[in-house]
Amino acid sequence: MYGDLQNPEATVDRYSSAVSLYGNARFQEALAMLEPSLIAHTADAQVLNLAAACCLSIDRPHDAETYWRRAIAVKPDYCDAHSNLGVVLKELGRLDEAAACYHNALAITPNHAGAYVNMGRLYAQLGRTDEAESAYLRALELQPNDGDFLVNLGVLYQAQMRLPEAEAAYKSAIMANPRDVKAHFNLGVVLKMQHRFAEAEASYRQTLALQPDYFEVKINLAHLLLNVGRLEEGWALFETRYDSAWPARKIAPPPVGFPIWRGESLAGKSLLVWPEQGHGDSLQFCRYLPMLKALGLAKLSVACSPALQSLFETIEGVDRCIVLDGEHDIPQHDYVCLTMSLPQRLGTTTLDAIPRTTPYLRVPPAYSAKWKGRLPEGNLKVGLVWAGDPRPDQPEINAVDRRRSLDARAYLPLLRVPGITFVSLQKGASTQPQIDTLPPELRPFDPMHDVHEFADTAAIIEQLDLVITVDTSIAHLAGALNKPTWILSRYDGCWRWLHDRDDTPWYPRARLFRQTQPGEWGEVIERVRTALEEWSTSERAPT
The missing domain is CATH 1.25.40.10 (Tetratricopeptide repeat domain)
Structure with missing residues (x-):
């Protein structure tokens, strides 16, 4: 079966064919071409290197590691194999071993540009940005104008919000x-x-x-x-x-067995509205549910997280809330529609057409009763949120969260405004305890240990005069309740707030305070402090 392996020309031909297949992203076929020599253990270091690259491309990292280690065993000074082994070890989360591989590669070939780039990627992942930049720049010294190297450098600058430098690199x-x-x-x-x-x-x-x-x-x-x-x-x-x-x-798409609604008549039909992305999107777009019911639906259901159920049951026209907790079956409906498809399906495709009647959410009476009288009396009451919800398992979303979030101490200028009782609306295992880092006399009242769902938070907001928040789900909750809401927006703000205004068609009583420079919150906080002092004075003035 493997007789042609005795023929050096045949082996070279198979390798050349595999290289061509690999270059055309036909990784499985390339690996099959190499397989006879791999099984017979007659493969040289180059063949093993290519086999490993194929395995990595088809999501077989452990096989890739095996082949690169075999390549190094055959040829200990094979620089590319050392560097490539580092790549797969980094992918497997074995960062110290990956770093050792890159150092080995550079010890063999000190001017190996690819090893410098790989080292730069590792440093970037570890947050060692200065070392990552140095590694990338060294790689570019060795291979000027390499497009891939420049993209890596641009990504590093972009993550640091060094936008002009990222632009130049790209x-x-x-x-x-x-x-x-x-x-x-x-x-x-x-x-x-x-x-x-x-x-x-x-x-x-x-x-x-x-x-x-x-x-x-x-x-x-x-x-x-x-x-x-x-x-x-x-x-x-x-x-x-x-x-x-x-x-x-x-x-x-929604994991249901019935069709997506694409604008067909809903008279006498049943429709399930399915959530997507975060709680903020559900809170923003549930305003469309009464419009759906007005189209003649016999049954309107909305699927939601347990945290939203009690609140969404108050929405006009909703016949049933289906809790997505893994324990409830999804009953048959005629159609399903995604939450953020509603504006397009319902034809609200201009700014003037956005349904802006508020409040469109109401606090369930049982929750109003539960929270009545639990906030400090006297003074104007202002709710505060300073951070979002970090999601380390979702790097892109987590990066946005870091740009929109502050430390509680950033709010000290606001907390020093006299005559206001501040109430924390902050949840989060790492962010709520930041209250303890504030001077005791300036700490906001914190009821959030007793908050278990959004209806609890809504009942607290109902008793406030103003909410000040970074761009989180609380901004949408307060806006939906028609509470005056000030939203602190990062420089590269979310699409929904538009780009050239400090108000929003989504929430008539909301006001936006935008960063004027990337990452610079101090100036934003100062504007909010000034506005808060003016607001406090005007709220106390006789009518």
Whole structure:
């Protein structure tokens, strides 16, 4: 069966064919081409290196590790194998071993640019940004104008909010390789983060011209269009997030066995509205549920987390809340519709058409009774939220959370405004205890240990005069309850707040305080402090 392995020319031919297949992303076929020599243990270091790369590409990291270790055993000074072994060990979470591999590679070949880049990626993951930057720059000294190296450098700068430098790196990468889709996409991201929306849109569209099935670009372009108020285009494009035609789709459709509602008549029908993303989206878009019922539905159901059930049961027109806790069956309906598809399905595709009647959520009477009289009496009462919900298992979302969140001590200038009773609305294992870092005399009243669901928080907000919050679900809850709400927005603010105004069509009594420089909260807090002093004075003035 393996007789041709005795023929050196045949072995070379198989290797050459495997290289070609690998270059065309046909990794399984390339590996099959190499398999005879792998099984017979006649493979040289190059063959083993290629086999390992194929395994890594088809998500077989442990096999990749085995082959790279075999390659090193055959040829101990094989620099590429040492560096590549570090890549797979990093992917497996064995970071110290990965670092040792990169050091081994550089000890063999001190000017190995790829090893420097791999080391830079490892340093970036560890948060050692100065060392990561040095590694990337050294790699570029060795291989100037390497597009991949420049993209890595741009990603590092982007994560540090060094946006002009990230932009320059991506543009250099595009000059090196005009068809580099990652560089075009990332350039669009940093241009949007700098509020250069027309240029960002052009970059996104150029990316799609090069790779029409690039899922993330479609979603980012949809968010950009929504951000600039082009809702009809934005909502239509946003529908592609669940389109089964996308090979790289990352968002699963609702796990039910009935069809998605795409605008068919609902007279006499049953419809289930399915949540997506975070609690904030559910709180923002549940305003559309009464509009659905008005279309003649016989039964309107809404699926939600246990934390929202009691609150959503108060929404006009909702016949049933189905709790998504893994214990309740999903009954048959005629249709299902995703929460964030409702604006497009219901035709509210201009800013003026956004349903803005508030309150559209109400505190259940039992929760009002439960919380009545539990807040300090006297003074104006202001609720505070300073941080979002970190999600370490979702790096992109966690990165956004870090940009929108503050430490409780950042609110000290507000807490010093006299004549106000501050009430914490902050939840979170790492963020709620930050109250203890504040001077005892300035600590807000903290009722949140007794809060178990959003109806509890709503009952507290009902008793407040104002809510001040970073961009979290509490902003949407307070807005839905028609409570005056001040929202602190990061520089690259969420699409839903638009980009050029300090009010919002979503919540008539909300006010936005935006960063004017990336990462700079001090100036924002100072503006909020000034506004809070003015508000406190005006609220006390006789009518």
